Amino acid sequence: MAKNNKAAAMVAEVADEYITKAENEDKKPEYPELWFMFDGLNTVVANFHEYPENEDEGIESGFVLQIRDTPYWSDIYDNTREFGQKTATETEHGSIIVAPIKPEVKEDVLRAFNDIGFGAKKATDQDHEELIREMDKLSTIKGGESKKYKGKGKS
Secondary structure (H helix, E strand, O other): OHHHHHHHHHHHHHHHHHHHHHHHHHHHOOOOOOOEOOOOOOOOOEEEEEOOOOOHEOOOOEEEEEEEOOOOOHOOOOOOOOEEEEEEEOOOOOOEEEEEHHHHHHHHHHHHHHHOOOEEEEEEEEHHHHHHHHHHHHEEEEHOOOOOOOOOOOO
């Protein structure tokens, strides 16, 4: 009888865990704030995104501005560098990083982009999901196939 009670308790625990996971799947994911900065031809010239607080490393939440290597990078940098506490060059991709940017000056950064003639669009959940799919495709297995999308889309 004791074995049956123990088994029943284990089944109930697994069922509760399964139900909790199913309930969590129904919740809408929370994505970090992300902005795309565009020129007049709708080319992305920069990304502006939120990063979370990391208490273990003493990092407060804030924003990072990643300026892409375009003909406009110097104008963008000249008008936004004052908002970041540090600047780094990401030579591998040709980008310039301005960070950390305090959350309270986010609107000032967006206004600076607008003032120099660029548009800003906040990423939607669909944008985030598309980025996640694309990153998954980059994590490849043999033959360059995505682990999650293996065999799909081939003719």
